[in-house]
Amino acid sequence: MEKIQKLIAIDNMTIHIIEDAESNITMPLFCPICEFIMSSAFDLEYYHTYSCCKNCSLKFAESRKTEWKKGWRPSSGEIEEFKNYLRLQSPCFILE
Numbered sequence: 001m002e003k004i005q006k007l008i009a010i011d012n013m014t015i016h017i018i019e020d021a022e023s024n025i026t027m028p029l030f031c032p033i034c035e036f037i038m039s040s041a042f043d044l045e046y047y048h049t050y051s052c053c054k055n056c057s058l059k060f061a062e063s064r065k066t067e068w069k070k071g072w073r074p075s076s077g078e079i080e081e082f083k084n085y086l087r088l089q090s091p092c093f094i095l096e
């Protein structure tokens with residue numbers, strides 16, 4: 001699968017946007033579930049399948065594939081709890 005990377009410079013930050021050349025899917029900058037930045041090729045792959053980042057896919061979608069495809073999403077409380085967990089795991093998102 002060919003990946004195209006675009007670079008966008010916003011103020012002092014450089015943000016990588018990864019596009020999937022085959023399926024022509026453009027990944028949004030931020031995950032629609034946890035609202036964390038999505039920047040890796042893994043995020044693109046999971047976004048392709050679950051329409052959210054890798055972390056949310058592993059946490060919420062993979063264990064409930066059928067419900068997820070039918071539109072089930074975690075409650076805002078569950079998402080907040082997971083975001084707090086993610087904040088502890090990764091001090092910041094990857095920027096160069």
Ligand SMILES: [Zn+2]
Binds near residue numbers: 031032034053055057
């Ligand atoms: Zn997410």
